[in-house]
Amino acid sequence: ETGVTQTPRHLVMGMTNKKSLKCEQHLGHNAMYWYKQSAKKPLELMFVYNFKEQTENNSVPSRFSPECPNSSHLFLHLHTLQPEDSALYLCASSLGLAGADTQYFGPGTRLTVL
Amino acid sequence: QQPVQSPQAVILREGEDAVINCSSSKALYSVHWYRQKHGEAPVFLMILLKGGEQKGHDKISASFNEKKQQSSLYLTASQLSYSGTYFCGTEWGAYNNNDMRFGAGTRLTVKP
Numbered sequence: 001e002t003g004v005t006q007t008p009r010h011l012v013m014g015m016t017n018k019k020s021l022k023c024e025q026h027l028g029h030n031a032m033y034w035y036k037q038s039a040k041k042p043l044e045l046m047f048v049y050n051f052k053e054q055t056e057n058n059s060v061p062s063r064f065s066p067e068c069p070n071s072s073h074l075f076l077h078l079h080t081l082q083p084e085d086s087a088l089y090l091c092a093s094s095l096g097l098a099g100a101d102t103q104y105f106g107p108g109t110r111l112t113v114l
Numbered sequence: 115q116q117p118v119q120s121p122q123a124v125i126l127r128e129g130e131d132a133v134i135n136c137s138s139s140k141a142l143y144s145v146h147w148y149r150q151k152h153g154e155a156p157v158f159l160m161i162l163l164k165g166g167e168q169k170g171h172d173k174i175s176a177s178f179n180e181k182k183q184q185s186s187l188y189l190t191a192s193q194l195s196y197s198g199t200y201f202c203g204t205e206w207g208a209y210n211n212n213d214m215r216f217g218a219g220t221r222l223t224v225k226p
Contacts (some may be wrong), residue, residue, distance in 0.1 A: 004155070042116045043156075043201065044217035059144070090155065100144060100163055103203075103214070105155040 003027045004106035006091050012112045013081065021076040023091030023111045029104075031097050032074040034066060037088040037108070049074060051098050081113045115141055117204045119217035126192050134187040134220045136202030145178050145185040145205040146214070151195075156201060159187075177195050192224045 002023045005014035008021065013019050013031055034046040047070040063085075065077040089107045094101040124132050136145060144163050144189045148156040162178035162185060173190045174191040186202075189196055206213065 040218070042218045043203075045214065093185075099159060102146065102158050103162055104158065107155045 001075040003104050004091060004093055006089075006109050008109060009107065010110045010112075012114065013018075013078070014114050015080075017041075018077070018079040020078065021050060021089055022075040022109075023076075023106055025093040025104070025106075026070055026102060027076075027092075029034060029093040029095050030071050031094045031101070032068060032071070033092040033094075034074065034076050034092070034102065034104075035092065036089040037090055039087075043085075043090070047076075048097075055097070081111075083113050084110055086113045116215045117202055117217045119200075119202060119220050121220060122218070124201070124219040126222070126226055128194060128226055130190050130224075132189045132192060132222060134189075134200050134202075134222070135166075136185045136187070136204070136217055137206075138183045138204050140183065140206050141180075142180065142183055142185075142204050142206060144205045146205075147176055147187050148203065149198045150199045150201065150219075151198040159200075189222070192222075194224050194226065197222055197224045 004052045031050045033048050036044045036046055043059050046060045047066040052068050063080050067075040083110045088110050091106040092103040094103045117136050120135045126132055146161045147159040149159055150156040164180050167178050177202045178185045199221045200217045202217045203214045
């Protein structure tokens with residue numbers, strides 16, 4: 001089993017839909033992250049969880065709602081999204097929040113909002 | 115504030131060398147380097163901590179100059195497999211992994 005898995009890999013949704021992205025890590029890590037990667041823009045940190053507690057919400061609109069039921073699973077619930085939310089959403093995990101802890105990324109979910 | 119990477123893109127022939135720079139306007143605790151191939155997840159290459167580290171594996175190495183608030187990634191005798199977009203991620207504190215900022219990336223293309 002690969003380290004960090006994400007489902008679905010591709011998602012197309014309308015602006016009125018509700019969907020969820022799932023991330024699972026098999027590395028025994030305690031910290032998990034959601035990033036947004038848009039074309040020609042740097043990776044943008046969205047949310048950080050450490051030991052299931054949210055430690056960072058980087059001014060993300062409320063139409064994105066994260067959930068971390070345990071240290072191995074992370075969800076991103078989506079509702080009433082806008083076309084500009086179309087992007088690659090990457091999940092990552094690290095052992096902890098120390099600056100020396102490497103973040104391992106999942107393959108991402110390519111989201112298209114119509 | 116995101117770090118600034120340069121160049122934005124570079125094209126090489128197999129066997130040539132390249133240097134990618136990552137600069138920050140703030141003092142750094144660590145610099146992380148990743149490579150991302152199209153349609154794939156970013157893959158960790160190496161991390162450098164403050165103290166002026168240099169690291170390398172195979173023909174990819176990096177240095178971290180705290181004073182200049184800059185890190186450089188060196189790719190020597192490039193191979194086709196080196197093609198991809200290289201990102202640096204920077205952190206400003208020892209326990210600040212929740213505030214990593216990434217550069218916009220450097221697209222590297224290695225041609226036969």
